[in-house]
Amino acid sequence: MANISRYELVGAVAEAGGMGFIASGGMSADELREQIKRVKAMTNKPFGINLMLQMTNISELIDVMIEEGITVVSTGAGTPKAYMPKLKAANIKVIPVVPNVKLAKKMDDLGVDAIIAEGQEAGGHIGQVSTLPLVRQVVKAVSVPVIAAGGIADGASMAAMWALGAKGVQMGSLFLTAKECPIQxxxxxxxxxxxxxxxxxxxxxxxxxxxxxxxxxxxxxxxxxxxxxxxxxxxxxxxxxxxxxxYEDNVESGSMMCGQGIGQVKELRTCHEIMTDLMNEFNETLASLTDKVIE
Structure with a gap:
């Protein structure tokens, strides 16, 4: 979601009841600060920052986060180990994205606050394990809450992840269809x-x-x-x-990162509509299962 999960989308997601994350990949410290201020102008609800740890200016971005009072960060493309003392001293919750159980255990040992277990159905950079077996095994392997990701695009899928033991879900591709999404x-x-x-x-x-x-x-x-x-x-x-x-809306030579779950989404909706539909279907799915016990 680099270049996509910007203030327009993040602020709208936060206002709708989700935890939006600014994708800081490719941003300078000044650009990140401007994005944070724009989100704050849209909402007083919490939002986070995603750090792509391969970037060379991570320390500068973390300084901006601390100065702006950000309380949650998700990380990818590396280990947050070198930055953990600074992040924890600032009371920032650290949630790394992992593609397998081995890395999940390492992150748990590192003292992170939660783990995003992302299956290969996701859009963008992926591992080799599918979401269902990954989430279930990570839940069993770590002591911190697990957030499921990869191929999740509706409330019923959320309920499935809940059944596997996940405490939340991360969705990216679904919000490519949000009216507030800045893609063309x-x-x-x-x-x-x-x-x-x-x-x-x-x-x-x-x-x-x-x-x-x-x-x-x-x-x-x-x-x-x-x-x-x-x-x-x-x-x-x-x-x-x-x-x-x-930015150029070039759909033939551009990288349109997108996950497999998107096949069930066929209309543009506002972030508020998306979140309302998700939660309604999630609750309806859970309710429909309460009496379906197989003896």
């Missing part, structure tokens, strides 16, 4: 048209797998990958591709 027309229409077969995974060979909506770029990438192209050549093909999708 062609990208959003591609998401609405997608079914469960519309995504492909690139980067399996290099172990940097990414799930995206299929287009000309992904077709070329997979062909080059199959033919043994170098990592440099593959990186050259995707350089700037997220920007092309989000």
């Amino acid at each position: 027309t062609n990208f959003q229409q591609k998401v609405l048209e997608a079914d469960e077969m519309a995504t492909v995974v690139t980067g399996r060979r290099s172990r940097h797998a990414v799930r995206l909506l299929a287009n000309q770029m992904t077709e070329q990438y997979i062909q080059m990958e199959y033919e043994g192209a170098s990592d440099e050549a593959l990186a050259g093909l995707t350089e700037g591709s997220l920007y092309r999708a989000v």
